[in-house]
Structures are given as structure tokens and as C-alpha cells.
Amino acid sequence: RKEVEQDPGPFNVPEGATVAFNCTYSxxxxxxxxxxxxxxxxxxxxxxxxxSSGNEDGRFTAQLNRASQYISLxxxxxKLSDSATYLCVVNGNSGYALNFGKGxxxxxxx
Amino acid sequence: DTAVSQTPKYLVTQMGNDKSIxxxxxxxxxxxxxxxxxxxxxxxxxxxxxxxxLIINETVPNRFSPKSPDKAxxxxxxxxxxxxxxxxxxxxxxxxxxxxxxxGNGTRLTVT
Numbered sequence: 001r002k003e004v005e006q007d008p009g010p011f012n013v014p015e016g017a018t019v020a021f022n023c024t025y026s027x028x029x030x031x032x033x034x035x036x037x038x039x040x041x042x043x044x045x046x047x048x049x050x051x052s053s054g055n056e057d058g059r060f061t062a063q064l065n066r067a068s069q070y071i072s073l074x075x076x077x078x079k080l081s082d083s084a085t086y087l088c089v090v091n092g093n094s095g096y097a098l099n100f101g102k103g104x105x106x107x108x109x110x
Numbered sequence: 111d112t113a114v115s116q117t118p119k120y121l122v123t124q125m126g127n128d129k130s131i132x133x134x135x136x137x138x139x140x141x142x143x144x145x146x147x148x149x150x151x152x153x154x155x156x157x158x159x160x161x162x163x164l165i166i167n168e169t170v171p172n173r174f175s176p177k178s179p180d181k182a183x184x185x186x187x188x189x190x191x192x193x194x195x196x197x198x199x200x201x202x203x204x205x206x207x208x209x210x211x212x213x214g215n216g217t218r219l220t221v222t
Contacts, residue, residue, distance in 0.1 A: 032210075046212075
């Protein structure tokens with residue numbers, strides 16, 4: 001089983017839609033969880049950290065389910081500028097390594 | 111003002127050559143990384159240094175040798191380049207433990 005798994009998509013949604021991505025991880029001892037965003041031919045950029053109690057940042061909400069070992073990202077009121085690849089990131093065994101999922105591609109259309 | 115900077119941005123070279131990529135961070139982070147993103151867009155960790163000490167060394171060919179002269183710099187030297195080495199190489203830094211990564215803007219390596 002891969003350490004971090006995501007549905008690659010693509011998710012094609014109209015502007016204003018709500019879209020959700022899930023990600024599962026294999027290491028039950030993982031302590032750090034993040035969502036990154038990567039635009040085409042650019043470096044990944046931190047979108048938000050994921051906390052145990054769930055957290056929200058504007059239109060973005062992240063949830064963590066430790067029992068089922070998955071994290072989720074909800075995007076409300078999608079904008080054209082949200083089109084990107086969203087990477088789920090979980091720390092690995094050593095605590096130093098952050099393992100990336102392969103990413104979920106989102107395309108928001110007018 | 112760039113927090114994590116790596117050079118060069120593009121590198122085109124022939125098989126068998128040796129090349130280096132340099133990385134510097136001015137964030138005061140203790141930990142630096144090299145990640146490789148292949149044509150399938152999968153980001154995979156290669157190496158990590160914490161305060162100049164190698165702490166992660168994934169299954170990477172010996173042709174790849176990282177060097178960290180100080181905690182703000184982590185360079186990557188590649189010997190005898192092969193076609194399969196073509197990828198984007200990202201440098202990153204963080205504080206150790208639960209901190210997120212800050213990435214450089216990548217070096218696109220093409221081996222012909």
C-alpha cells in the first residue's frame with residue numbers, strides 16, 4: 001500500500017461549485033498533515049495545515065479522521081483560480097520526511 | 111527576497127555528463143531536502159539534511175551525492191547523467207518535526 005493515496009481526478013467543476021478531495025495514509029503514527037497546491041510547472045505551495053479538530057481558512061476546510069486514516073479538503077464557491085493540482089502530504093516514519101500523494105487535479109470552468 | 115532559491119532553473123545536458131544544482135535558504139531552517147518530480151508528477155524525497163547532517167537517504171543511485179556546507183545550503187551533484195534522470199528537482203527547507211516545507215522554484219533537468 002502506498003504511503004499516501006489520492007484520487008488523481010481530474011475533477012472538472014463549474015465556478016461556484018463545492019468540491020471535496022480525500023486522501024488516505026498508511027502510517028498510523030503520522031502526526032503532521034498538510035494540503036499543498038501546485039500550479040503547472042511551478043513549485044508546490046502550502047495551502048493549509050490539517051489539525052486534529054479540523055480547520056477552516058476562508059473557502060477551504062480541512063478535516064482529519066485518524067481512525068480511518070484519511071484527510072479531506074473541501075473547497076466552497078470554487079473560483080477559476082482554484083484550478084491546480086492539490087497534494088496531500090503526511091509525515092513519514094522518521095518524522096523528517098514528508099510524503100506526498102500523487103495529487104488531485106482540479107479544473108474550474110466558467 | 112526569495113526564501114528558498116535554487117540554480118539553475120533549467121539544465122539541459124548530454125548523457126554521461128556531471129552536473130550540480132545549488133540550493134540556498136534564508137529562512138533560518140535547520141532541515142533541507144531534495145525532492146524529485148518525475149514526468150508522472152510524483153514528488154519523491156531523495157535526501158534530507160538536518161544541521162549539515164544527512165538524516166534521510168532514500169533509495170537513490172550512488173551517482174547522486176548531496177553536500178551541505180552549512181545549514182543554509184544543500185547542493186546536489188549528479189555524476190554520469192542518464193536519460194532517466196530527466197525530471198524537476200525541488201529543494202525545500204523546514205524546521206524539523208511537524209513543520210511544513212518551503213520549496214524552491216525547481217530545476218528542470220533534461221538529459222539528451
